[in-house]
Amino acid sequence: MERVSTLERAIRTVLIVLVLVFFLFPIFWIVLMSFQNNDQILRIPPSILFEPTLANYTTLLTGKLQTTAGNLDIAFLKNLGNSLLLSTGSVILSLILGVPAAYAFARFKFRLGENIAFTLLSFRFAPPLLVLLPLSLYFKQLGLTDSYFGLIWIYQLICLPLILWIVRGYFEDVSPDIEHAYRVAGHSWWTTFRKIAIPLARPGIAAAGLLAFIFAWNNFVFALILASADKQPVTVGALAFVTASGIQYGQIAAAIVLSVMPTLLLALYAQRYLVEGLSLGAVKG
Amino acid sequence: MASLLLDNVTKIYRPRGKAPVEAVKRVTLDVKDGEIVALLGSSGCGKTSMLRMIAGFEDVTEGAIKIDGKEIHRLAPAERDVAMAFEGYSLYPPLKVRENIGFALLRQRGAGADIEARVKEVASLLEIGDILDRYPSLISAGQQQRTSLARALIRRAPVSLLDEPMSQLEPQLRAILRARLKDYLIAHKMTTVFVTHDQTEAVALADRIAVMEKGELQQFGTPDEIKTSPTNLFVASFIGEPPMNIFAGEVSPVSGGVAVRGFGPDGTSAFALKAPGLELDASRRVQIGIRPHLIRTGTGASDATGRVITNHWLGDQSHISFDIGGCTVVGVTDQPIAARAGDALPVGFPLRAIHLFDPETGNALAHGLDRAP
Numbered sequence: 131m132e133r134v135s136t137l138e139r140a141i142r143t144v145l146i147v148l149v150l151v152f153f154l155f156p157i158f159w160i161v162l163m164s165f166q167n168n169d170q171i172l173r174i175p176p177s178i179l180f181e182p183t184l185a186n187y188t189t190l191l192t193g194k195l196q197t198t199a200g201n202l203d204i205a206f207l208k209n210l211g212n213s214l215l216l217s218t219g220s221v222i223l224s225l226i227l228g229v230p231a232a233y234a235f236a237r238f239k240f241r242l243g244e245n246i247a248f249t250l251l252s253f254r255f256a257p258p259l260l261v262l263l264p265l266s267l268y269f270k271q272l273g274l275t276d277s278y279f280g281l282i283w284i285y286q287l288i289c290l291p292l293i294l295w296i297v298r299g300y301f302e303d304v305s306p307d308i309e310h311a312y313r314v315a316g317h318s319w320w321t322t323f324r325k326i327a328i329p330l331a332r333p334g335i336a337a338a339g340l341l342a343f344i345f346a347w348n349n350f351v352f353a354l355i356l357a358s359a360d361k362q363p364v365t366v367g368a369l370a371f372v373t374a375s376g377i378q379y380g381q382i383a384a385a386i387v388l389s390v391m392p393t394l395l396l397a398l399y400a401q402r403y404l405v406e407g408l409s410l411g412a413v414k415g
Numbered sequence: 416m417a418s419l420l421l422d423n424v425t426k427i428y429r430p431r432g433k434a435p436v437e438a439v440k441r442v443t444l445d446v447k448d449g450e451i452v453a454l455l456g457s458s459g460c461g462k463t464s465m466l467r468m469i470a471g472f473e474d475v476t477e478g479a480i481k482i483d484g485k486e487i488h489r490l491a492p493a494e495r496d497v498a499m500a501f502e503g504y505s506l507y508p509p510l511k512v513r514e515n516i517g518f519a520l521l522r523q524r525g526a527g528a529d530i531e532a533r534v535k536e537v538a539s540l541l542e543i544g545d546i547l548d549r550y551p552s553l554i555s556a557g558q559q560q561r562t563s564l565a566r567a568l569i570r571r572a573p574v575s576l577l578d579e580p581m582s583q584l585e586p587q588l589r590a591i592l593r594a595r596l597k598d599y600l601i602a603h604k605m606t607t608v609f610v611t612h613d614q615t616e617a618v619a620l621a622d623r624i625a626v627m628e629k630g631e632l633q634q635f636g637t638p639d640e641i642k643t644s645p646t647n648l649f650v651a652s653f654i655g656e657p658p659m660n661i662f663a664g665e666v667s668p669v670s671g672g673v674a675v676r677g678f679g680p681d682g683t684s685a686f687a688l689k690a691p692g693l694e695l696d697a698s699r700r701v702q703i704g705i706r707p708h709l710i711r712t713g714t715g716a717s718d719a720t721g722r723v724i725t726n727h728w729l730g731d732q733s734h735i736s737f738d739i740g741g742c743t744v745v746g747v748t749d750q751p752i753a754a755r756a757g758d759a760l761p762v763g764f765p766l767r768a769i770h771l772f773d774p775e776t777g778n779a780l781a782h783g784l785d786r787a788p
Contacts, residue, residue, distance in 0.1 A: 310499070
């Protein structure tokens with residue numbers, strides 16, 4: 131009995147370590163890289179013993195990239211700001227649009243309701259590259275190319291379906307009679323929605339918002355095509371480190387560390403909601 | 416505090432891709448000011464649909480609902496001024512029991528101290544005074560149900576709607592609370608409609624009972640009327656525990672009037688009862704209903720001889736089933752009877768225990784054959 135459980139515990143520990151190494155080692159390696167210069171990064175065999183340098187971070191924060199081919203201006207902080215603006219803006223807009231829609235899909239059965247919900251979900255099926263060409267043409271015609279508004283609008287393709295479907299599951303979990311009880315006590319539909327329905331679905335809304343934020347933050351291809359350098363997020367901005375005099379691995383690593391930070395912190399902070407929200411909301415469909 | 420009128424109310428559900436379901440069919444119900452009315456029926460008979468239409472969570476397909484003569488069936492639930500206790504309790508999870516109960520009063524003009532006093536009053540009425548500071552998820556189903564009931568009662572609304580208000584309570588507590596609830600409703604002159612499938616509860620609480628089946632109102636009357644003069648076979652067999660004995664039979668001529676003859680399953684005559692005052696055509700086919708509680712056995716009973724099938728003493732009454740010419744008849748006595756299975760006992764059917772129904776429509780033809788019709 132005892133031996134089996136010891137063995138089991140040992141196996142479990144090994145497996146957990148393997149999983150952690152698999153997922154965390156790249157992050158660990160990137161963090162190490164961000165404190166090395168290009169020579170140290172590229173030496174063979176690689177070593178974790180080196181003299182750390184802060185040069186990569188200074189470069190990013192000052193925006194002056196010195197290479198053998200000359201000095202380059204990079205707009206990493208501007209990119210970071212863009213990422214923040216685009217992701218936050220699109221998540222907020224998606225919440226404003228998606229939460230009432232999720233409520234409607236959960237509570238009311240109406241003509242073509244399921245079809246509309248499915249169509250919204252199907253935005254996630256289409257490969258972005260497939261819709262990019264027509265999108266960029268439309269954007270030119272509408273004058274939306276290279277505008278925050280246009281980009282936030284497009285980011286809805288990512289955020290809205292996610293929020294809609296996760297939050298819908300949450301609303302379906304709440305008994306409509308709880309809202310009825312509130313309404314019969316003399317409250318309007320709108321008050322009931324605000325005071326009862328939304329607070330009860332709050333963990334789901336938080337999880338969906340967070341997940342949508344991460345997805346929006348990590349998006350690359352929409353911003354690459356539809357925005358110029360001025361409006362590009364960090365994912366696209368990191369391309370600037372592929373310079374004429376070589377790829378600046380150190381700066382890329384530092385840029386990754388800095389750009390992962392906001393989502394990582396947010397995810398750690400809201401981890402509880404995320405796990406709860408995904409397992410509850412996503413299972414019920 | 417208000418009268419309630421359901422005027423020819425019909426409710427049709429139209430599920431997508433399925434045939435429409437007529438859940439409530441042209442029901443007219445006139446509830447007087449301060450009256451307590453039970454909607455009694457088996458599951459799926461439309462009683463909860465009626466309650467939800469009065470509260471405003473379901474549209475009325477046809478007909479009208481009026482409170483104090485004013486049409487309310489197109490108003491939002493908030494504007495109808497009704498209180499409701501839900502079958503699924505529907506408490507607000509983030510609020511304590513105390514807040515859940517007092518919450519409904521916050522909207523009404525009233526000082527905080529007054530709310531506190533009324534919460535205490537209704538909580539002690541329903542025996543939940545000791546759990547006021549707990550959260551709904553941490554109390555038992557019975558306590559949740561009483562909290563939900565308290566939330567409806569505290570408002571003393573013009574019309575109160577209670578959906579299965581005591582289904583989750585243990586029998587002893589239910590009996591106590593039933594009496595208290597009735598006192599409370601009468602003291603505050605609260606017009607109340609409650610749904611139940613427990614006829615004891617309906618009889619004990621209600622001034623009048625509306626018996627429903629398949630969306631149709633079968634009978635609306637006082638508990639006594641429903642028991643002694645059921646309008647049809649459904650009501651007759653639905654009300655009463657154990658249920659009414661029902662046999663096929665006919666009215667046949669005998670010297671000096673007519674008799675009611677009951678048939679066994681093979682179609683032969685099992686018993687015959689002279690009914691001097693009965694004004695029905697001779698040789699008319701009928702369904703005979705006999706209330707178990709009025710059946711007599713032993714000395715003085717001479718209408719038939721029954722072979723005892725089972726004999727159970729329940730502590731306060733005996734349920735005895737007899738075989739009379741192939742018919743199984745259940746009788747209830749309030750004294751234990753020393754008879755074993757297989758024994759033959761004389762059985763008496765007093766004429767007032769007999770109800771006759773039309774075999775085709777099920778409608779009542781006569782109640783209590785000792786009364787002149």
